[in-house]
Amino acid sequence: MQFVSIASGSSGNCIFVGSDTTSILVDAGISNKRIEQGLNEIGRKGSELDGIMITHEHSDHVKGLGVLARKQGVPIYGTKETLDEITKIKSLGEFPRELLHPIQPDADFSVGDLEIRPFKIDHDAANPVAYRIQNDHASVAVATDMGHYDQYIIDHLQGLDALLLEANHDVRMLETGPYPYYLKQRILSDHGHLSNDNAGRLLNHILHDRLKQVVLGHLSRENNYEELAYQTVRLEIDQGDHPYKASDFRISVAKRDQMSEIITI
């Protein structure tokens, strides 16, 4: 299986997951042009996509969706509530009905040889989900836009080979930064975004011997920076109540406007 962040950050998210026979995206929150360029860079094509999994309707997750889905005829998967919201966003254009596939949290479905499990996340959107994707060889997950985590989330992230996990903000940078009060409260709330510290704490519950790669993503442009997210998460792991050290794992930070390396599992 291959796992690549084409873009990740509060300005746009698009993650590629592919097996030998199946290619999907989780979110399409950058322009169609950038998505196609990214796919070309890893030797794939937009016309080969078998599906786009949408986490929720915020523009940083759907910006390129209309053009991509119509141009390539790619099926779109999302909860009914998410699909309803997307079809109301004028700038995305019309969606042919046959491309829209409603899914439900915790109801597994298949796209090609990939088995997909959507699971609920707490975020200020209609009915947002994260996705766990697996086949006979590997399991990966994309988990961003989570105000907090609980046992349910932890359970869905066990036994992964690779994970893209939100490390959205540094709490102190956010609190002392330029955002208006209401926005700070929104981000810090249970329906907002996962902080660097909480990303590290969540990881402490799901680390295991065969976890090959953790990619930190969905970083805020204003309230975080790569080195801070990386070091904060590592510190949490080093202090965690388990036999591991951060140096036991490959941890990287996804960039908002550059592809990650290709993670092959």
Ligand SMILES: [Zn+2]
């Ligand atoms: Zn969002």
Ligand SMILES: [Zn+2]
């Ligand atoms: Zn987002």
